[in-house]
Amino acid sequence: MGFRRYDPEAIARYYRGRLWQVIWRTLTILWYFTTFILHLLWDKWRNQSNLVKFQRARKLREILTRLGPTFIKVGQALSTRPDLIPQDFLSELIKLQDQLPPFDRVTAFAILETDLNRPHDSIYKQISPQPVAAASLGQVYRAVLHTGEEVAVKIQRPHLRPILTLDLYLMRWGAKLFWNFLPLNLGHDLTLIVDEFGTKLFEEIDYLQEAENAERFAANFQNDPEVKVPRIYWEYTSHRVLTLEWINGFKLTDTKNIKAAGVEPNAIIRIGVTSGLRQLLEHGFFHADPHPGNLFATPDGRMAYIDFGMMDKLEEDTKETLVDSVVQLINKDYSALAHDFVKLGFLTPDTDITPIIPALEEVLGNAINESVGDFNFKTITERFSGLMYEYPFRVPAKFALIIRSLVTQEGLALSLNPNFKIVEIAYPYVSRRLLTGESEQMRRRLLEVLFKEGKFQWQRLENMIAIARSESGFNILPTAQLGFQYLLSKEGEYLRRQVILALIEDDRLHTEEVQRLWTLVKDDFGPQNLFNVALSALQV
Numbered sequence: 001m002g003f004r005r006y007d008p009e010a011i012a013r014y015y016r017g018r019l020w021q022v023i024w025r026t027l028t029i030l031w032y033f034t035t036f037i038l039h040l041l042w043d044k045w046r047n048q049s050n051l052v053k054f055q056r057a058r059k060l061r062e063i064l065t066r067l068g069p070t071f072i073k074v075g076q077a078l079s080t081r082p083d084l085i086p087q088d089f090l091s092e093l094i095k096l097q098d099q100l101p102p103f104d105r106v107t108a109f110a111i112l113e114t115d116l117n118r119p120h121d122s123i124y125k126q127i128s129p130q131p132v133a134a135a136s137l138g139q140v141y142r143a144v145l146h147t148g149e150e151v152a153v154k155i156q157r158p159h160l161r162p163i164l165t166l167d168l169y170l171m172r173w174g175a176k177l178f179w180n181f182l183p184l185n186l187g188h189d190l191t192l193i194v195d196e197f198g199t200k201l202f203e204e205i206d207y208l209q210e211a212e213n214a215e216r217f218a219a220n221f222q223n224d225p226e227v228k229v230p231r232i233y234w235e236y237t238s239h240r241v242l243t244l245e246w247i248n249g250f251k252l253t254d255t256k257n258i259k260a261a262g263v264e265p266n267a268i269i270r271i272g273v274t275s276g277l278r279q280l281l282e283h284g285f286f287h288a289d290p291h292p293g294n295l296f297a298t299p300d301g302r303m304a305y306i307d308f309g310m311m312d313k314l315e316e317d318t319k320e321t322l323v324d325s326v327v328q329l330i331n332k333d334y335s336a337l338a339h340d341f342v343k344l345g346f347l348t349p350d351t352d353i354t355p356i357i358p359a360l361e362e363v364l365g366n367a368i369n370e371s372v373g374d375f376n377f378k379t380i381t382e383r384f385s386g387l388m389y390e391y392p393f394r395v396p397a398k399f400a401l402i403i404r405s406l407v408t409q410e411g412l413a414l415s416l417n418p419n420f421k422i423v424e425i426a427y428p429y430v431s432r433r434l435l436t437g438e439s440e441q442m443r444r445r446l447l448e449v450l451f452k453e454g455k456f457q458w459q460r461l462e463n464m465i466a467i468a469r470s471e472s473g474f475n476i477l478p479t480a481q482l483g484f485q486y487l488l489s490k491e492g493e494y495l496r497r498q499v500i501l502a503l504i505e506d507d508r509l510h511t512e513e514v515q516r517l518w519t520l521v522k523d524d525f526g527p528q529n530l531f532n533v534a535l536s537a538l539q540v
Contacts, residue, residue, distance in 0.1 A: 003165055006202040008172055008195055015169050025166055032063045057092040064093075065100060069160060070167035072096050072136035073201060076291065094292075102134035108141075108155045115238035123236055123243075127153065135293065137205055137309070142246060149245070151233060152306075156240040160205055168198045193400070200288070200401075204309035207242040213308035214244070220283040226271045228304040247304045249296030252412045261299045265416040271303040276409050277429050280402065281323060284314035288401040290408050312401050318344065334360045345396040356391050363387060 003011065015022050036059060043049045043056065064075040079093035108131070109120050120127060124143040131139035132152075137160060141153045175190040203209050211232045218229035228247065236243035250257045252272070258265055272295065279286035287294070289310035296304040314322075321343045328337040337360055338353040347353065387393055395403070413420045 003161060003202070004206070006168070006195070006198040008168075008191075008198065011165050011169050012172075015166065021166060022170070026170060029067060029170070032067060036060060036063055053086075053088045054092075057089040060089060061092040061095060064096060068163050068167070069136045069157060070164050070171075070201070072100065073197075076136065076289075079291075096136065100134045100136060102131045102139050103157055105129065107158050108139065111155055111158060112153070112241050115241045116236060124151075124153070133293070143243075145233070145236075149233075151236075151243050152230070152246050153236075154207065154242040154244070156205060156207065164198075164201055164205070168194065168201070172198075196398075196400075200310055200312075203311075206239055207237060207309075208239055210242060210307075210309045211237050211244075213311045216285060217287070217305065217308055217311070220279075220285060221275070224275070224278075226302050227275050228298055228302045230304070230306060244306075247296055247298070247306060249298040249304050251292050252295050252297060252416060253292045254297075255416055258297050258416070261297075263297050263299065263301050266420075267301060268297045268303060269413045269416055269420055272409055272413060273426060274429050275303060276405065277426060280314065281319055284316065284319050286312060286314070286402070286405060288312045288405055290405055290412070292412060295412065310401075312398060314398070329364060332361075334358075334364070337364075341393075344399065346393055346399070348392065348394075351392055359387055359391060 036056075039059070040049070040056060043052055061075065064071045075093050075096045079090055079096060112120050116123065123145070125146045125148075127143040128141045130141075132142050133140045136157075138154050138156045141155070143151050143153050145151055172191050172194045175194045211234065214229060214232055221227040221229060230245035230247055233243040233245075250261065250263075252258075252268065255265060258268065272290075276286070276290070287305055287308065287310075289307065290305075294305065294307040296306065298304050321340055325337055325340040325344070328334070328340060334357045335353070338347070338356050341347045341356075342349055342351065342353070347356070410420075
């Protein structure tokens with residue numbers, strides 16, 4: 001079977017001539033799940049569901065493990081959805097992320113030597129006799145090259161492609177047959193979600209693709225001293241074998257050892273959230289599987305990303321619309337936000353958004369006020385789940401990955417700090433992005449935040465500066481320089497008029513507002529600094 005890329009039509013043609021394989025696999029899957037469901041019904045009938053819930057959760061994990069990699073990946077996806085899965089089952093499904101049975105050493109080393117076309121001891125001076133981690137698609141050994149570098153060697157599970165293709169064929173067939181009968185408001189055929197899942201799975205089992213993803217991710221963060229990405233050893237990498245730099249660190253769920261190493265959990269949280277936002281809003285290339293087995297805190301206080309098999313990209317217009325939607329949220333402009341949902345694909349273009357606007361206000365109304373600290377993605381996801389049944393919302397496959405990524409990262413942050421509030425980090429980042437945006441599009445969005453119905457929003461500017469300065473590293477001087485340059489440019493003609501009007505708005509000089517702003521920033525502005533900024537602006 002030579003499928004390198006997921007092709008549902010080619011896979012369907014292949015299995016139409018292998019009916020007995022299809023029937024046997026179908027019967028196997030039905031046997032496991034029918035037995036499991038009958039046990040649940042029996043527990044309910046005897047009123048013992050609560051007494052045996054942990055036993056049933058463990059049984060579900062065992063069933064998914066026995067059914068193999070495809071179902072393990074489904075279980076991993078469900079393990080990040082507390083809005084869909086009871087907590088008792090979540091604690092078991094989380095074990096599917098990196099607590100799986102390994103395959104034998106002889107088979108693993110045979111794959112390694114076949115793919116790299118040389119004996120393993122000619123590459124590695126030392127290699128652990130047993131894998132240090134076993135996941136759904138492969139397992140990892142710790143090794144040392146003859147040059148002395150310590151590396152991780154990832155070897156793919158045997159016969160993976162035939163297993164995945166058969167399961168995906170059955171999932172797609174089932175989706176096509178039963179999706180109309182399911183109580184889901186997806187807005188599109190369930191087979192599209194299966195196809196997206198299949199496409200990502202096939203990308204994930206190509207280790208050459210993963211290596212390219214890692215290098216692209218590393219290039220995006222090459223100037224960020226807080227993010228660590230392992231080096232790839234291309235000469236010892238193939239479609240089924242990946243050799244990369246060994247990362248010494250602690251899983252983000254290992255709070256005890258993180259603190260013992262002198263690393264501040266809140267600092268790791270900030271790095272994780274900020275780097276996640278940068279992936280979405282700056283680079284448009286994001287890690288779609290940030291579970292605890294893929295993120296580490298290093299002893300020197302950095303965040304290390306590993307396992308770049310499941311990545312996704314955002315087009316430039318999608319990134320721009322995401323920034324737009326943040327602006328609408330800040331402005332509480334729910335009508336514009338509804339239009340952004342149409343652009344992003346959550347609503348179809350022919351949707352009547354009139355009744356949806358007040359529903360959005362009800363769900364998001366407390367996100368940008370005194371209760372902003374209570375905002376979290378899990379709560380918003382749960383509220384939106386309710387909207388999905390009342391209004392024609394759908395979740396595009398790409399955004400299912402984004403939502404999963406955000407909810408997972410928030411869950412990891414909460415494991416480090418139960419009082420974590422994502423907006424305490426996200427807001428300073430967004431504020432800094434708007435205030436320091438060097439592109440025309442970002443400056444236009446800043447204007448949209450600062451002006452509402454033609455009136456300058458003094459309080460918003462004050463809040464944004466205060467929020468942006470709440471973290472170290474934000475320097476107001478470059479922002480001021482950009483502001484001077486923009487004001488003196490042709491592009492800034494409209495803003496010059498608006499600033500003058502803002503100063504005399506409502507027939508009075510707004511000296512109090514200006515004084516408050518000056519009090520906020522005066523410590524950053526000495527006379528010489530101000531002169532240098534103005535001089536730089538005039539020289540452009």
